[in-house]
Amino acid sequence: MTDLASRQCIPCQGGVDPLKGEDLAALERELGNDWKVVDEHHLTKTYRFPDFKQALEHTNRLGELAEEVGHHPEITLGWGRVEVELYTHKIDGLAEADFVWAAKADRLLGD
Numbered sequence: 001m002t003d004l005a006s007r008q009c010i011p012c013q014g015g016v017d018p019l020k021g022e023d024l025a026a027l028e029r030e031l032g033n034d035w036k037v038v039d040e041h042h043l044t045k046t047y048r049f050p051d052f053k054q055a056l057e058h059t060n061r062l063g064e065l066a067e068e069v070g071h072h073p074e075i076t077l078g079w080g081r082v083e084v085e086l087y088t089h090k091i092d093g094l095a096e097a098d099f100v101w102a103a104k105a106d107r108l109l110g111d
Contacts, residue, residue: 004031004103007096018093027099033106042087043094043102047109052079058109065108071101 004027019027020040028037035045049055059077062084066072073086086102088095 004100005107007100007103016091016095018088018091019095020093024094027094027096031099031102035102035106037094041093042085043098044083044085045102047082047084049080049082055080055082058082061108062105065101065104069101069104071097073101 018041024037024040028035031043033045035043038044047055047058049058055077059075059082062073062075062082066075071086073084076083076085084102084105086098087093088098
């Protein structure tokens with residue numbers, strides 16, 4: 001199987017069902033790294049940093065990745081942490097592109 005972070009993040013155009021069941025669970029296992037699937041609807045992860053400055057720097061890097069691939073998560077910045085929530089709005093659920101973006105984020109942040 002190809003490494004998720006090496007795949008191309010292809011934005012969903014709609015018209016497909018969100019991932020469910022074993023297909024969703026298999027991608028969650030492949031992704032790993034503390035990402036959690038919540039209610040078969042979205043992915044979440046909290047990145048931890050030693051201070052606000054580093055958390056902000058990494059938030060900006062995540063924002064650059066989002067713009068680069070055209071896939072935009074919810075990002076919450078706080079002292080020493082960056083929380084990410086990700087799903088595909090067009091299908092109101094998860095698509096493979098969400099897992100690809102998450103893997104790219106982990107690679108970018110060295111996680």
